[in-house]
Amino acid sequence: MGRHQAEIEAAGLRVVAVGIGEPKHAQHFCPTLAPHATCISLPEPLAHHAYGLRVASLSNLVNVQTLKHGWRAMREGHMQTRATGDERQLGGTFVVSRSGIVEFAQVSAIAGDHADIPTVLAAHRAWEAHNL
Numbered sequence: 001m002g003r004h005q006a007e008i009e010a011a012g013l014r015v016v017a018v019g020i021g022e023p024k025h026a027q028h029f030c031p032t033l034a035p036h037a038t039c040i041s042l043p044e045p046l047a048h049h050a051y052g053l054r055v056a057s058l059s060n061l062v063n064v065q066t067l068k069h070g071w072r073a074m075r076e077g078h079m080q081t082r083a084t085g086d087e088r089q090l091g092g093t094f095v096v097s098r099s100g101i102v103e104f105a106q107v108s109a110i111a112g113d114h115a116d117i118p119t120v121l122a123a124h125r126a127w128e129a130h131n132l
């Protein structure tokens with residue numbers, strides 16, 4: 001997301017990363033891993049479950065596609081550190097309006113299945129054009 005930070009801000013959006021663990025974990029990891037995001041860490045995956053995010057099975061974690069995602073992440077300099085929550089928890093990307101309406105939702109099907117940021121921004125612009 002860092003490569004798209006200017007576009008995200010220009011769209012009037014704010015990135016909030018929600019992790020699983022104690023708040024001190026968010027304070028420790030956020031400045032390095034997500035410097036442009038507001039980071040929240042909850043001890044239980046309550047938000048993850050509320051938004052329909054899944055816990056991966058072995059086949060969701062170990063397959064050709066996740067190996068490709070892992071290789072891409074390593075090439076970009078990202079490394080897995082010690083996890084504080086359930087390592088099997090899959091992620092997602094959501095754009096939530098100020099009034100609480102979900103404008104865009106992408107639920108990861110496998111590890112490393114991230115939303116395409118230009119697609120997210122286009123969906124937000126389309127929602128704004130239709131709803132403002």
